Amino acid sequence: MRPYSVEWARLVDARSRRSSSWDRRGGNRDRLCLAADETAVLLDVKGAGCVTHIWMTPASIEADYLRKLVLRMYWDGETEPSVLVPLGDFFGMGHGDTATFWSLPLVMAPYGGKGLNCYFPMPFSNGARIEVACENFNSEARLYYNIDYEEWPEADEDLGRFHAQWRRQNPTDGIPDEGLTSHQYQHAGRNLSDEGNYVILEAEGRGRYVGCNLNIHNLRCDRGDGENWYGEGDEMIRIDSEDWPVSIHGTGTEDYFNTAWGPNEPFSSPFFGMARAGGATWSGKISWYRFHLLDAVRFQRSIRVSIEHGHANRRSDDYSSTAYWYQAEPHKPFGLLEVEQRLPRIDFPEIAPEPDNDMMALLRTRYSDDQITQFLATR
Numbered sequence: 001m002r003p004y005s006v007e008w009a010r011l012v013d014a015r016s017r018r019s020s021s022w023d024r025r026g027g028n029r030d031r032l033c034l035a036a037d038e039t040a041v042l043l044d045v046k047g048a049g050c051v052t053h054i055w056m057t058p059a060s061i062e063a064d065y066l067r068k069l070v071l072r073m074y075w076d077g078e079t080e081p082s083v084l085v086p087l088g089d090f091f092g093m094g095h096g097d098t099a100t101f102w103s104l105p106l107v108m109a110p111y112g113g114k115g116l117n118c119y120f121p122m123p124f125s126n127g128a129r130i131e132v133a134c135e136n137f138n139s140e141a142r143l144y145y146n147i148d149y150e151e152w153p154e155a156d157e158d159l160g161r162f163h164a165q166w167r168r169q170n171p172t173d174g175i176p177d178e179g180l181t182s183h184q185y186q187h188a189g190r191n192l193s194d195e196g197n198y199v200i201l202e203a204e205g206r207g208r209y210v211g212c213n214l215n216i217h218n219l220r221c222d223r224g225d226g227e228n229w230y231g232e233g234d235e236m237i238r239i240d241s242e243d244w245p246v247s248i249h250g251t252g253t254e255d256y257f258n259t260a261w262g263p264n265e266p267f268s269s270p271f272f273g274m275a276r277a278g279g280a281t282w283s284g285k286i287s288w289y290r291f292h293l294l295d296a297v298r299f300q301r302s303i304r305v306s307i308e309h310g311h312a313n314r315r316s317d318d319y320s321s322t323a324y325w326y327q328a329e330p331h332k333p334f335g336l337l338e339v340e341q342r343l344p345r346i347d348f349p350e351i352a353p354e355p356d357n358d359m360m361a362l363l364r365t366r367y368s369d370d371q372i373t374q375f376l377a378t379r
Helices: 182-187 357-364 369-377
Strands: 015-020 032-034 039-045 048-059 069-075 083-086 106-109 115-118 122-124 128-134 141-152 161-169 198-204 207-218 235-239 272-277 284-291 297-299 302-307 318-327
Touching (some): 015 039, 048 128, 198 207, 357 369
Antiparallel strands (some): 015 141, 032 141, 039 128, 048 122, 048 141, 069 083, 069 128, 161 318, 198 302
16 A cells, blocks of 8 residues: 555546535534434445545534544444444544544544544445434434545445454453562563453454554552552454464554653654543553554454463453454444443542542532442552
8 A cells, every 4th residue: 555656647547435414404403313212324325435534523512422422334234243342433533532633544623632534545345325313312412524535337246345344342351460560560470372462353254454543541559659540551453363372463552552651741743643642650541543554464264463461461450452453344243332332431649548529519510429439449
């Protein structure tokens, strides 16, 4: 793949079109309004073609709406979605939040990262359907969108279909740290298996993995020793159900995302970066991205992409991710957690050890009493 090449100058037999939320009455209300539990169809076309660009900006007075809005995409008349991801996570960052960052395929643009852009090409040969479902509890959501696509005479047979899958493990299954120094907790132990890893993607068929975003909420209380690094988790990519050792085995969390030495500063580049860096001593919420656009990860029968949650899977943090890949259909169906299980945790450093009445009142506007009890118990 050559993102900057003579292909820009090539003339092809195609027709450019757009599906958008423009005001059909000629006014300036260029948006959709989705009630709670309502689904809107944003694109529904027949024949062959390719989605070339998606821009969206959603809004709602309800908390965590970026995890409550769900994006679904279907190609060629399929009944199981090839894309099934919370809206915010699809565009590159989790935690139900946005931040300004850029990459080649995904951009969260100003103001405040609320201009959501996707440039992954999405070819199809016999129709495309894109939906957004509003799973808000009470309030409506508003959505402005442009979906740019081309109509083709036919699609080449060697073009895979675009897929995206969201996962979460909250928390990961680590070990207790009682009686251990931070260094012992985070660096001791050995692991020669991918069985306990956090799984980013499992897919069956022939295709190409093109990357992910990985979101981590550091749940461990800082002991004041400056050693609360959540990383050191090796990525392990098992191709075509191969035996151990796997074809692709990495050296640590920040290494997979092409950085080094435990960074905690936001950074953007075409293929990798850190949209959200967390706080001092790596506290709070972190968002990484890595795209394999020039360094293909290909598979013929299956792929399993996973990463240790801390060295040797010793840490218990809140992990979520969106994986992106192309493959020949049919794909292995996958689901999505219920909305209550998708909600982000409160960022613990923002809450006092014993929240006062005002803080508890604020928490109850966003979470149930059971969720608040869980949040406070796991601090």
